[in-house]
Amino acid sequence: MKNYKITAEYDGTKYNGWQRQGNTKNTIAERFENVLSRMCGKDVEVFASGRTDAGVHADEQTANFKCDTLMTEPEIQDYLNKYLPEDIRVTSIEEVDMRFHSRLNAVSKTYEYTIATEKPDVFIRKYVYFANRKPDIEKMKKAAMLITGKHDFRGFSSLGRTKKSTVRTVNFIEIEEEEGLIKIRINGDGFLYNMVRIIAGTLYDIGCDALDESVIEEIFEEKIRERAGVTLPASGLRLVKVYY
Amino acid sequence: MKNYKITAEYDGTKYNGWQRQGNTKNTIAERFENVLSRMCGKDVEVFASGRTDAGVHADEQTANFKCDTLMTEPEIQDYLNKYLPEDIRVTSIEEVDMRFHSRLNAVSKTYEYTIATEKPDVFIRKYVYFANRKPDIEKMKKAAMLITGKHDFRGFSSLGRTKKSTVRTVNFIEIEEEEGLIKIRINGDGFLYNMVRIIAGTLYDIGCDALDESVIEEIFEEKIRERAGVTLPASGLRLVKVYY
Numbered sequence: 052m053k054n055y056k057i058t059a060e061y062d063g064t065k066y067n068g069w070q071r072q073g074n075t076k077n078t079i080a081e082r083f084e085n086v087l088s089r090m091c092g093k094d095v096e097v098f099a100s101g102r103t104d105a106g107v108h109a110d111e112q113t114a115n116f117k118c119d120t121l122m123t124e125p126e127i128q129d130y131l132n133k134y135l136p137e138d139i140r141v142t143s144i145e146e147v148d149m150r151f152h153s154r155l156n157a158v159s160k161t162y163e164y165t166i167a168t169e170k171p172d173v174f175i176r177k178y179v180y181f182a183n184r185k186p187d188i189e190k191m192k193k194a195a196m197l198i199t200g201k202h203d204f205r206g207f208s209s210l211g212r213t214k215k216s217t218v219r220t221v222n223f224i225e226i227e228e229e230e231g232l233i234k235i236r237i238n239g240d241g242f243l244y245n246m247v248r249i250i251a252g253t254l255y256d257i258g259c260d261a262l263d264e265s266v267i268e269e270i271f272e273e274k275i276r277e278r279a280g281v282t283l284p285a286s287g288l289r290l291v292k293v294y295y
Numbered sequence: 296m297k298n299y300k301i302t303a304e305y306d307g308t309k310y311n312g313w314q315r316q317g318n319t320k321n322t323i324a325e326r327f328e329n330v331l332s333r334m335c336g337k338d339v340e341v342f343a344s345g346r347t348d349a350g351v352h353a354d355e356q357t358a359n360f361k362c363d364t365l366m367t368e369p370e371i372q373d374y375l376n377k378y379l380p381e382d383i384r385v386t387s388i389e390e391v392d393m394r395f396h397s398r399l400n401a402v403s404k405t406y407e408y409t410i411a412t413e414k415p416d417v418f419i420r421k422y423v424y425f426a427n428r429k430p431d432i433e434k435m436k437k438a439a440m441l442i443t444g445k446h447d448f449r450g451f452s453s454l455g456r457t458k459k460s461t462v463r464t465v466n467f468i469e470i471e472e473e474e475g476l477i478k479i480r481i482n483g484d485g486f487l488y489n490m491v492r493i494i495a496g497t498l499y500d501i502g503c504d505a506l507d508e509s510v511i512e513e514i515f516e517e518k519i520r521e522r523a524g525v526t527l528p529a530s531g532l533r534l535v536k537v538y539y
Binding site: 061062108132133137138140169171172173174175178181 | 376419
């Protein structure tokens with residue numbers, strides 16, 4: 052038995068996210084497991100670095116699976132790319148230690164949220180969120196510094212009740228604006244459900260003067276999701292890279 | 296009355312090309328004319344630099360239209376971008392001399408055909424043609440030099456019988472390969488129906504040893520379309536720029 056780590060990119064537009072949840076159909080993991088199970092001649096389970104939600108894209112999602120095969124890594128990659136749909140592509144593959152686990156060994160992840168403040172380039176329209184208000188980028192950057200660090204992010208998530216820890220560390224948030232596109236890049240050791248989209252929505256609302264930056268301290272203290280900004284649409288979000 | 300020149304980009308995937316032909320519905324020109332007629336309060340006709348076929352994309356198509364309006368150029372651009380669908384975007388607008396005509400005044404045009412020889416980046420998959428054979432680029436470049444120049448391109452078109460001249464000048468053909476993508480960029484003073492796609496298909500077939508480069512001389516002499524390579528799919532083609 053061997054353990055393989057893959058990196059894959061996908062256009063998440065038409066999928067219900069990465070992971071099978073109960074009876075959820077049409078997931079990206081399902082596509083991988085169907086092809087890999089056929090390749091290996093038995094059921095194969097694929098473990099990703101984490102779920103991406105419905106409609107969210109990835110430049111470099113990572114995942115691992117165990118399989119007994121005589122195929123070389125390039126052969127496995129070719130097989131996957133041949134049978135996976137055209138909106139999912141494996142960009143690299145390597146054999147790793149049997150103990151490697153994509154989620155448990157991940158140290159940090161970078162996500163990027165893209166807001167278009169003008170009608171976007173038609174060729175990227177499905178990968179951005181088109182919002183018509185133009186925010187003050189400096190205000191967004193200042194507020195982002197208040198979010199950076201180790202905090203209880205429960206108020207920045209759409210989680211229901213949970214006993215699990217909701218403390219996470221955001222290592223950095225970078226915001227840049229170029230040609231009508233605002234990119235919010237956020238790196239952290241882990242992210243709660245909808246956390247990036249709510250942080251992006253809160254920063255955007257602060258930049259547009261719809262919220263005051265003092266709200267951030269309040270959300271950390273009171274942990275009430277309703278105080279934060281909107282959950283921006285999935286289309287603008289992509290998982291950029293997972294670090295090990 | 297004023298004459299306006301616009302440049303526009305579009306994702307041609309779901310349109311029957313630029314131009315209304317007889318009863319052809321769902322054209323890009325139709326979308327422009329609907330919005331402009333509403334804006335101007337009377338029927339407006341839009342003249343493009345040339346037709347792009349069904350499924351062909353554009354980075355900078357140019358067009359002109361005449362209209363009596365008190366709106367400024369930026370206001371017209373905003374109006375168009377607001378009411379045109381998200382796969383069509385006006386990137387610039389300027390008032391021009393009343394005698395300016397997008398097609399008649401065009402000096403040359405550049406098209407680009409993109410062939411992916413490996414499974415393409417999922418985010419550009421709709422804008423390339425995925426072919427699995429890997430051609431010899433040097434052979435393609437050598438053959439491209441034989442196509443460059445002033446020739447009767449009838450054999451490189453899908454035209455029916457016509458009495459119009461089929462002589463055109465191809466100013467240059469550039470071919471480059473990078474990360475599994477072959478880009479064939481071709482500039483000429485005018486292009487016949489399907490001409491770029493047939494030239495790209497012929498060069499590709501020559502690069503794959505499915506045709507010999509001697510076929511080019513034969514096509515110019517005999518003007519028989521069947522001698523040339525396949526008409527590559529529309530998805531890989533884009534109108535890059537029109538020069539005046």
